[in-house]
Amino acid sequence: MAGKGRFCPAANETSAPRMSNFVFRRQFPIEWGHCDPAGIVFNSRFFEFFDWNTWLLFEAALGVRPAELGKAYDIMGIPLVDAKGRFHKPAKFNDVVEISSEVSKFGRSSFEVQHRISGGGELVAEGSETRVWATHDPADPTKLKTVPIPAAVIERFKAA
Amino acid sequence: MAGKGRFCPAANETSAPRMSNFVFRRQFPIEWGHCDPAGIVFNSRFFEFFDWNTWLLFEAALGVRPAELGKAYDIMGIPLVDAKGRFHKPAKFNDVVEISSEVSKFGRSSFEVQHRISGGGELVAEGSETRVWATHDPADPTKLKTVPIPAAVIERFKAA
Amino acid sequence: MAGKGRFCPAANETSAPRMSNFVFRRQFPIEWGHCDPAGIVFNSRFFEFFDWNTWLLFEAALGVRPAELGKAYDIMGIPLVDAKGRFHKPAKFNDVVEISSEVSKFGRSSFEVQHRISGGGELVAEGSETRVWATHDPADPTKLKTVPIPAAVIERFKAA
Amino acid sequence: MAGKGRFCPAANETSAPRMSNFVFRRQFPIEWGHCDPAGIVFNSRFFEFFDWNTWLLFEAALGVRPAELGKAYDIMGIPLVDAKGRFHKPAKFNDVVEISSEVSKFGRSSFEVQHRISGGGELVAEGSETRVWATHDPADPTKLKTVPIPAAVIERFKAA
Numbered sequence: 001m002a003g004k005g006r007f008c009p010a011a012n013e014t015s016a017p018r019m020s021n022f023v024f025r026r027q028f029p030i031e032w033g034h035c036d037p038a039g040i041v042f043n044s045r046f047f048e049f050f051d052w053n054t055w056l057l058f059e060a061a062l063g064v065r066p067a068e069l070g071k072a073y074d075i076m077g078i079p080l081v082d083a084k085g086r087f088h089k090p091a092k093f094n095d096v097v098e099i100s101s102e103v104s105k106f107g108r109s110s111f112e113v114q115h116r117i118s119g120g121g122e123l124v125a126e127g128s129e130t131r132v133w134a135t136h137d138p139a140d141p142t143k144l145k146t147v148p149i150p151a152a153v154i155e156r157f158k159a160a
Numbered sequence: 161m162a163g164k165g166r167f168c169p170a171a172n173e174t175s176a177p178r179m180s181n182f183v184f185r186r187q188f189p190i191e192w193g194h195c196d197p198a199g200i201v202f203n204s205r206f207f208e209f210f211d212w213n214t215w216l217l218f219e220a221a222l223g224v225r226p227a228e229l230g231k232a233y234d235i236m237g238i239p240l241v242d243a244k245g246r247f248h249k250p251a252k253f254n255d256v257v258e259i260s261s262e263v264s265k266f267g268r269s270s271f272e273v274q275h276r277i278s279g280g281g282e283l284v285a286e287g288s289e290t291r292v293w294a295t296h297d298p299a300d301p302t303k304l305k306t307v308p309i310p311a312a313v314i315e316r317f318k319a320a
Numbered sequence: 321m322a323g324k325g326r327f328c329p330a331a332n333e334t335s336a337p338r339m340s341n342f343v344f345r346r347q348f349p350i351e352w353g354h355c356d357p358a359g360i361v362f363n364s365r366f367f368e369f370f371d372w373n374t375w376l377l378f379e380a381a382l383g384v385r386p387a388e389l390g391k392a393y394d395i396m397g398i399p400l401v402d403a404k405g406r407f408h409k410p411a412k413f414n415d416v417v418e419i420s421s422e423v424s425k426f427g428r429s430s431f432e433v434q435h436r437i438s439g440g441g442e443l444v445a446e447g448s449e450t451r452v453w454a455t456h457d458p459a460d461p462t463k464l465k466t467v468p469i470p471a472a473v474i475e476r477f478k479a480a
Numbered sequence: 481m482a483g484k485g486r487f488c489p490a491a492n493e494t495s496a497p498r499m500s501n502f503v504f505r506r507q508f509p510i511e512w513g514h515c516d517p518a519g520i521v522f523n524s525r526f527f528e529f530f531d532w533n534t535w536l537l538f539e540a541a542l543g544v545r546p547a548e549l550g551k552a553y554d555i556m557g558i559p560l561v562d563a564k565g566r567f568h569k570p571a572k573f574n575d576v577v578e579i580s581s582e583v584s585k586f587g588r589s590s591f592e593v594q595h596r597i598s599g600g601g602e603l604v605a606e607g608s609e610t611r612v613w614a615t616h617d618p619a620d621p622t623k624l625k626t627v628p629i630p631a632a633v634i635e636r637f638k639a640a
Binding site: 228 | 352368371375386414
C-alpha cells in the first residue's frame with residue numbers, strides 16, 4: 001500500500017517558521033457504494049477516508065504496519081476523540097480524488113491530523129481528527145488511559 | 161428492541177408435516193445513507209439488514225441479548241460462512257420495509273437463516289445465511305472449531 | 321418511524337431568553353456491523369446516525385416525509401456542508417443509545433443541527449451538522465444555489 | 481485505478497474446450513473500518529468489494545469508465561439481481577488481499593460475475609453476482625426493462 005502513496009514534505013502554511021510536516025498522499029477513485037441518491041459521496045464515507053489515511057500516514061512515518069502499531073509502542077491504539085469535516089465541492093461516482101494527510105499538532109498525549117481531499121484540481125473536502133495515544137488503564141483494564149507520545153514518534157512526523 | 165418486533169409462528173411452506181418455525185419480524189425505514197446513486201438500497205446494506213435481524217431473531221427465541229450470546233452458551237459466536245441475496249424489487253429512500261427471519265434448518269453445528277424483506281405488499285429481497293456454532297479451538301486459540309448446537313437451543317426456534 | 325421518537329420542547333441551554341427548540345429523540349441499539357475491532361462504534365457510523373436523525377427531526381417538525389421534502393418546499397434538498405463529532409465514551413455492541421437532535425440555529429439559507437447520543441445515562445457522543453436550503457441553479461442545473469429558508473419552516477422548529 | 485489491476489487471461493477450469501475469460505485482479509489492504517468486533521472483515525464489506533471490482537472489470541474489458549457505461553451503451557446500468565458470498569477464511573485488519581473477477585457466463589440480457597478473494601496464498605472468500613443489462617422501460621420510465629447484451633460487449637470479455 002505504501003507504494004501507492006507518496007511522502008513529501010509540505011510547507012506548513014499557517015505558521016511560517018515552523019518545520020514542515022510529513023504528508024502522506026494517495027489517489028483513489030470514488031466507488032458506486034460511496035455515493036448517495038444525489039450521486040455524490042455520502043458524508044460518513046469521508047470519515048472512513050480520513051480514518052484510513054491516518055493509519056497509512058502512521059505507517060509511512062513510522063515504518064510500522066497499522067496492525068503492529070499497538071505492539072510496537074506498547075499502546076492499545078490511537079482512538080479518535082474528535083472528528084470534523086467540511087464539504088466544499090461534491091465528489092461524484094468515478095471521480096479520482098487525492099487525499100493528503102499530516103499531523104498538524106502534537107500535544108502531550110494527543111495529536112491532530114489534518115486531511116485534504118481534492119479532485120479535478122479543486123478542494124473537495126477537508127477534515128481533522130483529534131486522537132489520543134492510549135493504553136489500557138492498569139487500575140481498570142476495561143478503561144483507557146492516555147499516555148505521553150514518545151519524542152521519537154513525534155520526530156518521525158517532521159519532514160527532513 | 162425486542163418490543164418493536166413480533167414473534168409469530170409461521171407455517172413452513174416447504175415441508176408439510178414439519179413444525180413451524182419462530183419468525184422474528186420488524187419494520188424499519190430505508191435511510192438516505194442506505195441508498196446508492198440509483199436512489200435504491202445498495203446491495204451490501206441488505207446483508208447488514210440480514211445480519212442484524214439474525215441477532216434479533218436469536219434474542220427473541222433464546223431470551224439472550226446479542227452481546228451475551230457467547231457467554232450464555234460458552235461459544236465464541238455464530239460466524240457466517242455463506243450469505244445469499246436475491247433482489248426482486250428496489251427499495252427506495254424512505255420506504256418502510258418489513259424483514260422477517262427464521263431458522264429454516266439446523267444441522268449438527270450449522271444452521272440456515274432465511275430472511276424476507278417486503279415493502280408495499282411486495283417482496284423486495286430475500287436472502288439466506290449459513291452460520292456455525294463455534295468456539296475457540298483449544299489446540300490453537302487463534303482458530304475456530306464448530307461444536308454441536310445444544311438441543312435446547314434448537315427447541316426454542318420452534319413455534320409453540 | 322415517527323411513532324418511535326418523541327417530540328419534546330427542550331430548554332435551550334446556551335441562551336436564556338430564547339425560545340426552546342423542538343427536539344426529536346429516539347432510541348436504537350448498536351449493531352454488530354456498527355462496531356470496529358475495538359468492539360465499539362466506528363466513527364463514521366456516528367455520522368450516519370446524525371444524518372438520519374436530521375431527516376427524522378425534519379419529518380417530525382414539518383410533517384413531511386423525507387422523500388417528499390424537496391417537492392414540498394421546491395428545493396433540491398438540504399445538503400451538508402459541515403459535520404463535527406466529539407466522542408466522549410465508547411458505545412459498544414448491543415448498547416441501547418438515545419439520540420436527540422434539534423436545530424440550534426437558523427441563518428438565512430443555512431442551519432445547524434445539534435445531536436447528542438447518550439447511553440447508560442452518560443453522554444456518548446455529540447455532533448453538529450451545518451446544512452443549506454438548496455435548489456438547482458437555474459443558470460447551471462448541474463450546480464446548487466442556496467435559497468432563503470421560509471419563515472414558516474423556521475417557525476415549526478420552535479417548541480410550543 | 482486501472483493501472484493497479486492486471487488483466488490476464490485465465491484458463492476456465494470448469495469446461496475444458498471453452499475460451500478463457502478476461503480476469504481483472506487487484507490488491508488492496510483490509511482497513512480498520514472494514515472489520516467487526518471479531519477483528520475480521522464484516523460480511524457486507526465483501527459485497528462492496530465484489531460490486532466495485534465488477535465496475536473495474538467492465539472498465540478494463542470495455543475501456544469505458546464506470547460513470548460512462550450507461551451513456552456508452554445506451555443503458556441505465558447493470559443492476560444486481562442476485563449476490564452470493566462464501567467465506568472460507570477470515571481476512572483481518574491490515575491483511576493485503578487480492579480480488580480477481582471475471583464474467584463466468586453471459587445470457588441474453590443477464591450475466592454472472594465470479595469473484596475470488598485470497599490472502600496469504602489462501603482463498604479467503606468467493607462470490608458471484610448476477611446482473612442484467614437494463615434500460616428504462618419506454619412504457620413506464622420508472623421501471624427497468626432488460627435488453628440484449630450486444631455481441632461486441634460479450635466479445636471483449638474473452639481473453640485473447
